[in-house]
Amino acid sequence: MVFSSIVFLFRFLPLFFLLYYLVPERMKNLILFLGSLIFYAWGEPVYVLLMLFSTVVDYVHGRLLERLRGKRRAKLVLLSSVVINLGVLCFFKYADFLIGSLNAVLGTKVPLLSLGLPIGISFYTFQTMSYTIDVYRGQARVQRNLLDFGVYVAMFPQLIAGPIVKYRDVEKSMHHRRITLPDVSEGLKRFCIGLGKKVLLANNIGELWAFVSAMDLRRISMLTAWLGIVAFGFQIYFDFSGYSDMAIGLGRMLGFRFPENFNYPYISASVTEFWRRWHISLGSWFREYVYFPLGGSRRGLPKQLLNILVVWMLTGIWHGAGWNFLLWGLWFAFALMLEKLFLGRLLAWLPKGIGILYTLLVALAGWVLFALETPAGIWSYVKAMTGTGVSLLDRQGVYLSRQYLILFLVALVASTPLAHRLTERLRGSRTGFHIALYRFGEKFIPAGLLLLSIAGIVDASYNPFLYFRF
Amino acid sequence: MNEKRSALFTIIVIASVIVVFTAADLIQKDRLFSETENRVLAARPEFSLEALLWEDYTEKYEAYLTDQFVSRDKWVAIKTYMDLALQEKEIGGVYLGSDGYLIERHLPGDYSAVQESKKIALLDKLVWEWDAGVMLVPTADNILTDKLPRYAPYYDEKQLLDQVESHVGEEHFIDVYTVLQEHAQEEIYYRTDHHWTSLGAAYGYDAWAAYTGRRGGRYGAEDMELVAEGFLGTLQAKVNLDMAGDPIYYFPETLKRPLKVTYDLKVETDTCYEASHLDTKNKYGFFLDDNHAFVEIETGYPNHHTLFVIKDSYANCFIPLLIPHYEKIYVLDPRHFRGRLFEFMEKYEPEGGMDVLVLYNCIHFLEDFAYIE
Structure with a gap:
């Protein structure tokens, strides 16, 4: 179920x-x-x-x-x-x-x-x-x-x-x-927000990726290729983190406190930080049961680099039985090793925006390996993204960017802690109006998301389950 | 205490959504058919241990629950309006064009060069064997380009038609594209359906007339008669939006002399229009009684000319326009015909030979055109 x-x-x-x-x-x-x-x-x-x-x-x-x-x-x-x-x-x-x-x-x-x-x-x-x-x-x-x-x-x-x-x-x-009333209400709210992320954001933007990936990848324009992979990046994030939200919310309603699993990964300023914010429970599992037992960082740099390689190959293959997942793990191992060697210090010195941009590029390139399974598909897609042998933009790409503009903007804002900070400020405010606004929003926004999600589920033309092979 | 009260209130608000709809869903009765979606809804699957363990019983049960969910139509409408608010330009493969037009989407990548040449080769054989005329009608997305959403991509049917023309030769090619292009501002396609209108077919007649050396302009907008309003066609069914519906016209001139029409060698009638369809959802079925494998029309024009048409549903509103020019018209839809085409045609060919016409819209041609010699 x-x-x-x-x-x-x-x-x-x-x-x-x-x-x-x-x-x-x-x-x-x-x-x-x-x-x-x-x-x-x-x-x-x-x-x-x-x-x-x-x-x-x-x-x-x-x-x-x-x-x-x-x-x-x-x-x-x-x-x-x-x-x-x-x-x-x-x-x-x-x-x-x-x-x-x-x-x-x-x-x-x-x-x-x-x-x-x-x-x-x-x-x-x-x-x-x-x-x-x-x-x-x-x-x-x-x-x-x-x-x-x-x-x-x-x-x-x-x-x-x-x-x-x-x-x-x-x-x-x-x-x-002990199950308290605030436990249940917090759990319910968290569940509704997770459901909304999955049904309203992931499923809708996932349709763009499903559309692009079904096209002849040798003929898509550079613009279409970027739209497609950004859409996939949003889809997998909202799908997966939405599912974690629902799990954490349900756990809370049962009286459990589960660990957090996502912490706004797309605002990370380095790949090292990305993996502290993405699928946190898996990262900490590998750190605790593989990386540390292998010696972690305590036995010198060469040994540490080797350990990173081993852990990320395993992380990759954990996500699915296929060479592309192994490659995906290696890609991150490569970035992490560079960051341990010199890149990390460089990034810390550079403005934060550059670090975020670099991390997003690494992550998006990673999603190409993750989402496309055949070497031919990956190769065509990389060529399209770099603009080799394809047009930079075409009718299709311009049309798609217009069509998905609003959804992209919503997804972009929802990937940052903006909404969270806003609610926290309202919650902590002493102004009566702010408190009233918070009290109203905390009830009716989740309920509204729930209602819209039900509509999305009833009219389910597209509701995939992305983790069937994890 | 305030905290607790607020929490309780939150729980009541959210939980009531679940509880209310669960209760309502348990109470309401199952429906067989959805009018708005125009499809049969899933029924409760039968339970058995085998079905549960090996035959995706649970999947079927979920499909059943989703199809029968309480006030399903309203939820579907909410989803549609949500989509409109977010992306507004297309729903389920249908462009929402300006001026109230729904336009079926066909993407550039949908049809490969291989598929094009395969169908053209098949057409070629028929043309050379029977000296047939070829009439491929462009679909709305290629003609009503100014009504498409901005930058909306479409499969280029002009290049397909150019290929076809260079293969079968000018002497076999009827250029409907140019004529329809000239009349793109008129009501030549339905707003809610993928077919061309009677007026569109009338301009198609002009192209045909030019090709056969006749004078065009026989049928014009002023000659049409309204037979029905509020036609909600296949495209409206896909997007499921509230729409006014299209009027359906026909040309009474085609009924000036008595007819004998035989459907599938069995049913005989005296008209090529079947008014009973006008009371149903599928009003376009008015023309030639929807889709039949084989239709014979005996006209009241004893000119000894015979026509054999190989066609799709686009031809249904067009063929009646040819009645004054032929004594006999045979209409064959290969999608519903099982047999050898050439043998069958020979059986109906009179001593003096007959005209043969292939009439499809470009998309049906690529998707459905097929026959066994």
Whole structure:
């Protein structure tokens, strides 16, 4: 089930929260667990078993680690958990990619498995792994209650598209949650804003990218190419951050505080900063469980550069089983390494605007690698963007820029903290009029976004789910 | 306390949107058909364990919920107005032109050079075998260019027509493009539909007359008679906006002498206009009773001339205009015809031979023109 659907908004959501708020506190985890299973099984009636398998595996490994604490065999248990988790992930996500690549290189004809990718597997596998590793390191307490652990893994808000919540972040809330009225109202508002970002901004501007990418890429003008990729940049940002907003909002309504996942990435003045603001929970996962264990920056510059390379290759391939995603990761690794070497100091010295422009260019070029899957497509697109062998502008490009002008402006403003700062100022103001304005806006703007989003969902000509392969 | 009250009020405002529409949606009954969207709505799928596990039951159920959602038409209208406020210039592949014109969008990249040459080669064979005349009618986006949104791109049908002319030769090519261009300021295309109007067809007749060495100008605006108003055509159905609708005219002169019209070898009638369609949504069906695989027209003009037309729906309002010139007109729509075309034509060819006319609009020609020899 996805959040931006009638079945979620008008069947699952009201029924689930009605039950959840009515039952006494000790029953809430059971309701949450069962509700989450239904939520997941609605889209993946078979793979729900795989998720339960993952849950049981890490639950058992956690218990074993508790028993073997301090002993050498504990390391073996950790290894076993990592091998099983990554094994499942690799089998379902990368097997066909590996077979296909081998076939291409060796000229063999090993048949593909053609398994559908279980939704959210990359997200929940990373969550369960973080739990076992944290228990091994003594950074999280063992969960003895299988149901409570199941709630952590399966909890529907972040199950299929993050944020990747570490067990220790929600450990306390697992048993004791106080749900206050402000929690619920903040959660509802956040959910509506996220839904609006997804349905009203991402879907609409995504139509421009869908349109451009379906054209003959060898013949598009430079202007059209730039419009297309900027549209994709907006689409993936509002889609993904909107989804995170909805997850965080729903979590808040359940009584949890999930970590933030996006912090206005497109105003970053360097690529290093971009990755501290984009998909924060994934970045921090890799930092904590790969980059630091490899030595991070503490073993000299050459080792640090190598670590960056490893982490960003993994980050790339995490996003999808394809060479273009690997290339996408390498592209960022390259930029990050340059920034570590000298570019970072240069950027700090230059005006901030130049840093932002440079970061946007790196990110947009990255989206070309991300969004186009074939080398021929990527090559044509890069040529069009640099204006080699194509016209700079044509009727099509001029027409599209006029047609999408307003949407681009709205998206641009929505990518900056402008609206957020404005509301914070109103909220903190002492003027009666400002407070009244804030009180009015905080209720009716989210409600209005919700109504417009419903219209967008009911008339759903275009409502893709971008994370199906994460 | 104030904080808490405000929070409660926020919850009530937002949650009531969900609760009210959930309740209303649960109460209301399912509909079979949407008048405004002109399509059958999804019905509740049947549940079984197999359907759930292996046959995308849930997807079908979601399609059902979305189609049957309470006051669906109003939500769709809200979305349309939202689109208009944001981008206003096109909806679902239809340009919103000036002067109330909806104009179907065909993009430059939609048709490749390969596709063009394939269709032209196919046409070529027919022309050389039957000495046929070729009449390809440009669509509204190529003629009403001043009504398109500014800079709106369109597939260039002029270059296609130039290619066609150089292949089949001047002696087989009827130049409708130039004539329609000259009359671009008149009502030659419907505002809500992708077809040309009876007036457009009348100018098409002039082009045909010039080609056959006859005098043009036989049908003019003053000769038309109004038969229906408020025609909301295929383009209006796509954008789903409130519109006034088009009038439908025809030329009474075409009915001056008695006719015998046979549809698909079965149904016989005495007119080439079917008034029953004027009470339905598809009013353009008035002409030649919408689309039939094969129509035979016996006219009251015993001049021993026979015409065989291979055509699309653009021809439906045009063919009646040729009645005074032929004793028999055979009309074949290859989209609905299964069989060998040349064999079939030979069967109907009289001793003295017959005229053959290929009549399509440029887009249908590229998309639909096909036959088996």
